[in-house]
Amino acid sequence: MANLTSWQALVEDKRRRQKESIPKEWLELIIAPPPDVLNVTKVPKECKLLSAKELEITETSNVDVILQKLASSEWSSVExxxxxxxxxxxxxxxxNCLTEIFVExxxxxxxxxxxxxxxxxxxxGPLHGLPxxxxxxxxxxxxxxxxxYVSWIGKYADRNAVLVDILYECGAVPFVRTNIPxxxxxxxxxxxxxxxxxxPYNRALTxxxxxxxxxxxxxxxxxxxGIGSDIGGSVRIPSAFCGLYGLRPSYNRVPYEGAVNSLEGQDSVVSVFGPMSNSLSGIKTFMKAVVGSKPWTxxxxxxxxxxxxxxxxxxEHGGGKQLCFAFLTDDGLxxxxxxxxxxxEMTKNALxxxxxxxVDWVPLKHREIYENLAGIWGAGASEDYAVTTASTGEPILASMSFESDQVDEAPxxxxxxxxxxxxxxLHKRKRELRKEYLDHWEKTVDITGTGRPxxxxxxxxxPYAAPPHxxxxxxxxxxxxxxxxxxxxVFPVTQVxxxxxxxxxxxxFLSETDKTTYELYDPTTFNNAPVALQLVGRTLEEEAVIGMTEVVDAALRQMFMKYHKGSW
Known part of the structure; x- marks a missing residue:
């Protein structure tokens, strides 16, 4: 390979090694559809690689069911x-969703x-045999x-992240790592x-x-x-765009020690790890297992x-019998x-x-909260990126667009x-904003009729389903x-x-961004894209958030069964 010191050569070598980590006999049985085939969700079923039993296993979305079959030895962990x-x-x-593949x-x-x-x-443990x-x-x-980062190619870990150790202790089988920006x-x-x-629902979309x-x-x-991380939406956005359940826990509820990150040392608005799954049972099972392992030790x-x-x-929420949900339709912008x-509207009607x-939720100072977070993250971000990429000289991306000269996302x-x-x-103002929002929430006791906020x-x-890249x-x-x-x-609701x-x-239009968002919409472009919403609770109230999401999910399923042939 020519000029191994160039960042492009490092990438070429890394991609070669990644491909070699996949058993050749598996690749030979996979025929990927041409690029103009946008919806690829049926490819696994149509592919010759999976046996009938393997299809049965992988089509089982409920994580609790998989764990029960593993615990009873009906299915082996190897299978x-x-x-x-x-x-x-x-x-x-x-x-193209994987990074590290470690089959053996x-x-x-x-x-x-x-x-x-x-x-x-x-x-x-509670995750016995689960990939x-x-x-x-x-x-x-x-x-x-x-x-x-190209600069981190060849950077081998000398120990597991704490969360990975916990997964092993709980009986899980980590098996792949996944792609990020x-x-x-x-x-x-x-x-x-x-x-x-x-x-996968439309490869022209992100x-x-x-x-x-x-x-x-x-x-x-x-x-x-799977496990994602979230500092500004990084679990919830892909969960919504891909039709999944995904939880953003509160700061430090799930251990982060030993993992790598951007903006390390920025401890005011911290990144958190959270679960993503095709079932709510996966979200609950993950949180219960991880918290049960006493991560604070x-x-x-x-x-x-x-x-x-x-x-x-x-x-503390009326036993879940008559909950009051506040619906935020727009953020004022x-x-x-x-x-x-x-x-x-579907969710509101189902509930x-x-x-x-x-009831309606009136947003409080959302613009200021956005600007406060952007200021905190931006305080040292440029230097962080520059230091990280300096050793190889790889370019820092200015856009997620296909056209390399587009820099419209540079913010x-x-x-x-x-x-x-x-x-x-900025830290001080963030603390003040949190207090103002807490008071804003508490005052809703006057409008709920339940005796609770x-x-x-x-x-x-x-503001949209998955948009184009x-x-x-x-x-x-x-x-x-x-x-x-x-x-x-996050919980899935429907599709476009x-x-x-x-x-x-x-x-x-509420703002210039509102106008741009409106102009982006074309129903043909977004057709088939999953549509999801998020349920938001109070700080460190993960258990209640999961419980309330189960209530909402059940209500939606009940209405879906009633109007199965309707506009769902």
Missing amino acids: VTTAFYKRAIIAQQVV RALARAAELDAHLAKTGKVV ISLKDQLCVKGLETTMG QTLMWPETFNNVFGRTSN SGGSSGGEGALIALKGSPL KDPMAIRKKWDENEYSLV VTPHPPIIRAL VADGHKV FLPSKGISAYELWQ VDAIICPVA GKNRSANFTMVWNGLDYPAC IETIDVKKPPHQ
């Missing part, structure tokens, strides 16, 4: 891991778990961790090392970011449960809070597209039909830092909750239906 491994490789061929290591781990169960009759995919931040001993600070997924990840590899992989059922920043079954049972409005109450790349004093003022907020994850220019609907440190769970979700006449 389950192999099935999801093959399906992950199929996903890789059609949407994972299968050896699965065999050990099967042997333990056969010998003792007992599972190793779990990891975002390319979670270090696994002996494996490279590039996080989308360079710097992580993008709501799409593209980097110079592994390239672009696309949306899978979101920064956990976009996880979103695309799980949407194709190449993993039953392994990570000094982890919150000391055990799993709270009373909180999950919604004891952007009006969502028609499919998002329809999803809000009312199920005996719950709904995600701050141009200059600020003084320490100026940063302290609103139990949760339901709102868009983005390079067009996801805002994370405002998610990052506001990062700034306030409110846990939020171009004959129903027609473009509306122009409205009175």
